[in-house]
Amino acid sequence: MEDLACPKKESDDEKMECDINRMKETLTCKVCLTNDVHVLFLPCGHFICCQACSTRLRNCVLCRALIRGIVKPSINLDESDNCSFDWEEDVKSAKEILIAENDKLRNILFCRCCNRVSVQTLFLPCRHLVACEKCSDPLTHCIRCKALIMGTVRAYLI
16 A cells, blocks of 8 residues: 555654554545445445445446446454454553554455555455455465355455
8 A cells, every 4th residue: 555645754653553544544435434345346346335335326436337236345344353443442552552453454455465465356256355466366265265266356445
């Protein structure tokens, strides 16, 4: 992910906080701006909307393409693995909290193989969104659940 919104002259803590905010924005619905993204539009592959907002749309809000179908990728945004933290749960230093949240968001947004590029490929039929395009090309089985990959969809995180 590029450093577009973060000023260059920042401390490590400020840069990490900026990275976390940018990653949270990527996982926020671009329609209601409150819920987490849960729906990937077909055929355009944009992953920008929550379930509630997707039911009201006929066209993708980003590219205006007609929505012919939707897929709910599995990227651990459900309640059992929420990417938000209870800031008062543990007495930790602010830096430890930032590092933990940064790691958790990186695990959701970045390729599980190379950990350098954002996730870009949705595996079918398991619906796991866990790899970049380059790393997913040679795979025959999902790296998360080991299911046979019958097809893929290019996903665009905005």
